[in-house]
Amino acid sequence: MSTNLLNLNVDVLFEQHSVPEIDVVHKKIQTVVENKREELRTMVGERYRDLLKAADTIAAMQTSAGTLIEQVRFIHANCRSLNEQQLLGFKTTTPTEVSVLERKANKQLTNYYSTMVQIKLLTSLPELIWTHIDHEQFYAATELFIFSRHISTGLQLDAKNALMQQLPVARKQWEILRPFHATIKQAVLLVLEREELSAEMAVDCMQSLLLLDKCDLGQVLQMFLQLRAAAFLNCLQQQKSPVVEGDRKRRVKERILASLHILSGTMELLDKCLLADGLLFRRIADCLEPTAPPSIQRMDSSERQLAHLLPDIIASYRPKFETPQLPETKLRDALEKWLKQIDEMAATQLQQLFALVSNMQTIQDIKTAAQDKHKHNCAHLEQQLKLPYSLDFYARKYVPLINARVREIICSSWTTARQQAYERVCQLVAEASPPQPLDIWREQSRDLPLSLAAALNDQQTSKHLANRTKGYDAPIIKLCANFDAQLAAIVQELNLLLDEQTSRAEDKLALIGFLRETAQQQLTELIGQLKALELSNSQALLCALRSSLALVELCPHLKLCFCQQSSWRQWTGNLTSAGIEHWQRMCALLEEETMQLWLRVIDRVLATHSCADKLPQNITHDVVLRDFPLWQTHTLDQRDEEEQESVVQSTVRIPSQPRFSLQNYLFQLIHELTAAVPQTLPPKVQHAFNQKLLKDLLTHYQALADSEGTKASQNIALQLYFDLKFLQRVFAVTRESRTLYEEFQSLQRKLRDYIDPFDFELFAEHITTHVSRSTARLHGELGVLTPAPPQGSQTAASTTALAHESDPNVLCLSSSGSTSLWFPLLPIVMPQGGSDATNSERKLLTMESEKDCFEL
Structure with missing residues (x-):
């Protein structure tokens, strides 16, 4: 029996199992109890070994001493009786000698009790000293330690005490x-x-x-x-x-x-x-x-x-x-x-x-x-x-x-601008709050330019609608405007130095190069500071990465620090291409760092909604009844080999959709991503998210495949096989993703080994059909989790849409070109035919499913 022994119901056990099975359960329980006792003895013995040994020795000493005293008293009483009854006329001991013997016996008895009490004190002192040390009462602990040393020294120096030679516990206790x-x-x-x-x-x-x-x-x-x-x-x-x-x-x-x-x-x-x-x-x-x-x-x-x-x-x-x-x-x-x-x-x-x-x-x-x-x-x-x-x-x-620190003036204009921008980003991150639902799609008065001059303006900060589609709100635009104004002041001061006729061309060129190096260093430091922020939620991360991208896109003077303006090129000469290369390198670095922030966003989503917490780790009967959907029944017509004219009809049940817990888990991820990122994830971020999600799911299904319940039940293995085929189809795991594809294939082969080959041959075609049907039905519902369609179909769809669309609309802003739509068309799912089962048939199917679950 694989049932947990701690949750056994005795009445149900005696009703459903025979006497030999109950005897086996009884032996297992006794084995668990003995193991727990042995673990407890081992733990207590290792921690208090010396104390237990001393306690056992004292108990044995007490028993031996009591027995010895009783025997001595008995012998003493018998001898006294003999002396009084038979040898009354032959006494040679005087009363003085009797008194001396009694005092000697009393002294020995007192010495015995004194030794026993001192040994008892020595056995009690370690625990008491530890108690004072734990309470940080060090003088009390020291006094007790000195007291124990005084007792032990006295016992060891008492050479005349024959009892100490028989009790080595005092020396061991010291x-x-x-x-x-x-x-x-x-x-x-x-x-x-x-x-x-x-x-x-x-x-x-x-x-x-x-x-x-x-x-x-x-x-x-x-x-x-x-x-x-x-x-x-x-x-x-x-x-x-x-x-x-x-x-x-x-x-x-x-x-x-x-x-x-x-x-x-x-x-x-x-x-x-x-x-x-x-x-x-x-x-x-x-x-x-x-x-x-x-x-x-x-x-x-x-x-x-x-x-x-x-x-x-x-x-x-x-x-x-x-x-x-x-x-x-x-x-x-x-x-x-x-x-x-x-x-x-x-x-x-x-x-x-x-x-x-x-x-x-x-x-x-x-x-x-x-x-x-x-x-x-x-x-x-x-x-x-x-x-x-x-x-x-x-x-x-x-x-x-x-x-001395106050007198040190080490702040340049670039450092001030960078520090203020960093502090402003930190403030925005601290004030970051979840946006209102569908706020990006609400029309505002500033979306469209109000005049022809505003429409022809090349400044990115004035293009409010385009900035909203990228997530740049008013505080971020204000941050970039302030940062760009400070850089404009630096460029203006540099223009004054470059316009001087007395400065040499080499000095002007070195100054331009120094500006580029300073800009590169400060921008790198700013990226490092934003990367080192301890951001507590996804909105803060989104605010940080959007602020980082906006500083590059909405600050034209930042680019001037790398790619010099036309009035400077008379001194730069061939260095213009080098400046452009530095600018492209910084943009690539910024893109890489923002990708890391995106990964932190999706990592937090996966950490909050981990499949290890949301999906059942063990498949029991209760999990099967609660988690497995109702399987679809198919009737197969087969001809008898002996009688070719007779047709034998057999009914098989095939999984029709993934487990409820898997669907619920995917929908929870969709809700979490929608709450964290109101817009659709970029393709690279979505791909990274799907890769991490599939790896976690593969780990979960690997554990389920290795469990004894899956190995022993063909129905469980078949449902898990269906889930893997569904995940592979809906997330478009193809041979291009070699590692992930091989992991899926390996796990599917393992589950297929648990299924009867003849049954699997009958189920394979129907499973493929049901997987395709479930994928088509759930593809649109999965939302941001579904990958983008293939490049060819996407290009064709976009070309067709552009060909039939005569008037521009706002949806054009959600694409980065004619070949990369952010919002693909939703799939059209037709109602399934043949699902005309009556209520009695559904009830019969439910009863059969429950019966099969108990037969797992």
Whole structure:
């Protein structure tokens, strides 16, 4: 049985299956249960192997100890009874010796319980230490680690304790606890390297280092300052790269403010924690108080209740600190060394970071944020340490770099024009919204020129109807007009330089060449910026690519930067053809980049409506009943081989149309494309979309063909074969698309192998007829997904249409020439004949289809 064992209905199982089949299902369920148990044991054993081993050892020890104690008590009672009854007159033991023996036994029993409790503490400590590490309570974790080391050392040094020789679990448990030294230290160092660090967390980490490594406060100070310097360097060197989906890039402004916050926060931590009567000294003084709680108080309540069984050296243990001393000279020397290191980092890394600031608004935001957030006064620290310079890092390091960046004038006219055009495109992308349905076909007052002069004007921006057919709306036209006006100013300034009689021809030629190189560089940078935009929806992508194309088509002065005007050719000479070549190369580059944006549009459509999500992945009985359309019944007349006059009629059922889920999926793609692109896709983009769609569908059908249900059912294989033939026909996959065509043929052969050869020979002709009929019926409904008709038929149709059309109309604008119509004629589908089945026949066909589905 291939039914999911988790969804079995017991009543249906016993009604529809025999006892041997039910026994097989029972064995399968038992196998799944045992596998799950084994996986659970493996997972728990790998994660808590040491803890489980220690727990099993303690349980075994407890059982053995209980049995041993009972046996000793029984023997002791029997011996006492014998002594009292039979050897009463022969006693030689004095009462004093009896008292000594009793005290010795009590001592051994106390030692036994004490050892057991200490071992229990050792087994409980790893989990408790991990809990404190996870909660970032590093001092508590360190204190427990030192406590565990104290217990383990005491047990290992108790050589007279014969019980320890029989219980090696204490030594093994210390092997588990020993790595916590490096674990806690590594966690403390990572926390001290954070950008955001509170005074309480810093004191907890430094106190943990003091207790963990038994080092002095000077070494801890050096380590603290080195880690803060590393945090400062990491903040400066952080690259601007995309992060996980849902987050955003960390901008330069945020990194600069974060680096300033690290430096100011470090001084604030030194002031609060490490000066006289600082937070660290108060915490250590609290730990040195006689009333400080012992380390066992950090254990759970169940362990604290057993404290009376422990020796005093364990029960009353608390961590010990040496009296912390940090002379001002040592603090000043460490701080001066650290400041030199920060100066070296700021001279390179911070200056490079400021070089990324691109506008005055960012600098103003940095200054405002710095004055609002970093108000800590370091005057107290400066006076106490008697420093000859200020610790205000904003005034010492950041203000000079900000002023130097402001003084740098590196913006040329071309850079300004390019930057403003880029920002305007970003604004249009941010404001992009889905257009109104059929808005492109609504007539407007500006569509036709109002005068003869306007009609004869060569400026592309005045041809409103032609621009609307290309998707250039008013904001895009305004963007191009502003950009072209800035370029016109550059060209006008260059004309003034070229008109000077004192300039040499070589200088003028070099200036023209420099203009072309600058235009090429800036336009390339603009294309790269538009390509790097993180566009969130298809409308934004369409707006970006249309803006890119409009900048080339609607800005005549941009072309003048490459192809010089007639007044310049007296100096350019033979370089005119080179300028035209550069212009054509830039247009080709722009076309390639806009094609990439188109691909992103169609990729998002396919990602939103993936066939893996929209189509069923497994074909079950429910899927067959819900997804497979009603097959058409054909009656075949065959003559009997023995009796030639008798005619045998047989009824066969043939798929008549693709699966409902496939049709629904294709219609959803059409709706999504229509919502994203109101106009028809360009032929190249449509071809790329169809190629990607067919590859996804082939992957889906390959998985269905490899499934066991398809291999076992001829009807399922026949329907899938019909779907593939339909897709191949409707998307015009011919031998010219060699790879895709071979994939279709290979998958069809695989499905054909699942079908009986005799049946397939009878079905083949009818399948071809039904595929052609379905293609003709759905070709017009599929809309933008259907490829353009062949070039020959398209040319003939367009020639005929132009021959019979005497008056021009607006539909002529939707073609790029007489041979490339954007809107082909819709196919005429005639009603099918022979579909006169009665209601009773349809009901019978439905019942037969359901019966065949259950026989799959």
